[in-house]
Amino acid sequence: MSPTPQQRRAARHRLGTGQGDAPPARRGPSGGRKKPITVDAIITAAFGIVEAEGYEALTMRRVATALETGPSSLYAHVVNKEDLDELLIGRLCAGIELPEPDPERWREQIVGVCAQLRDQYLRYPGISRAAFAAASSNLDTLRVGEGMLAILLAGGIEPQAAAWAIDSLALYVNAYTLELSVADTRLGRTGGDDWVVSREELLRRFAALPDSFPQSKRYAAELTAGTLHDRFDFTLGLMIDGLPRPR
Template identity: 60%
Template sequence: MPSGPRQRRAARHAQPAAEAAASSTRKTPITVGRIADAALQVVATEGYDALTIRRVAAVLGTGPSSLYAHIVNKDDLDDLLVGRLYSEVVLPEPDPARWREQILDVYEQIRDQYLKYPGVSRAVLATVPTNLDTLRVGEGMLAILLAGGIEPQTAAWALDALSLYVGAYAMEQALVQQQRKHPDQQWVLGREELLRRFTALPADTFPQTRRYAAELTSGTGHDRFEFTLGLIMDNLTRP
């Protein structure tokens, strides 16, 4: 068995993680899987800002030093957390005739995972993926794009752009939810109020905003999500 946490982390990325054997003692052993579960619990109940190694250790009823036997630092915890979310993503068999639909479906799954855990997409935006579950999803999406006839370089950069948007979208949704819980939430406007304010703007200064206020405020967040991903994908096959 690798002796240090860095060596264990490297081994975890080289082959599927194996849970520790059941301990003969009464205390449940700390494992990588239990750390990931506890981290998700913290984010789900308290938000991503509350996620620290000390907080995860408290959920597990142990001290931070017990976690350092399995992970290196907070970045490693983020990598583990993202991998756990991506392990829930179901990948389709690449179909050249349905590649756009397939990519959208995978990213909708990722989006929904992010939205279940407010702010967790920050971990994605700040982490270079090395977890095998994260890499599995990246491999699957790359295979879908290549099957659709997308050039390798274009496919690689498209995945980066799409992933950045999905992460940013989920982060925005988390921020709005957080602000709505704040006592002074007057700045979070509903569509009707936003529409009223736009149409009340001076016509000589904001003629287009007044005229197209309905279009500017239309659609749900998920409507705009699908529109943006479609906009990117529809341009991938252009010469």
């Protein structure tokens, strides 16, 4: 008896990969003229949809259409949309390079891992939504958490604080990249690292505020300074510097 989708999912998690499932022969008039359906083919098609149309366009039916098959063919390999989400995030996490933890450079290292995650998510508009409210069992995703934990522990961060810090940092990266993708969608741009409106326009709006906003008017230059990635680095710094360490 062929393994169920749930058994396939469990096997993928043990192996840490979406590869290796034997592609069944296609049925119907097309026979073997089309490429076989595999987990890898499903993931690739899903990324293509997200890259071109955004994460909101991603459905199992949409992936099936891209592969010129029916949704039932996908369920032989992927349990459901949640399973597909986990595979997508796992594939992105597989591309993260984790450094050997260095007690002297731990701060730089953890920022670097977060920046890699940010850049991976920004390749596919809204893909970080797939990581929200998910308790992953994908080994590629868990590998990144393991690496981040090792870096924080090497830096002398207390274990409980390090454990919670991983969640906090991941949540911030997810939210940051999601906000950027929403802004890009509204403006019809790709990969923007700028304000929703220009800095000049923001300064004009602050200057036009009534006198009941004295601080906003006085510090408009500071409120609008820097790129979005500057603010990303600043926020990570606040989070990391606030972690408790042994006295």
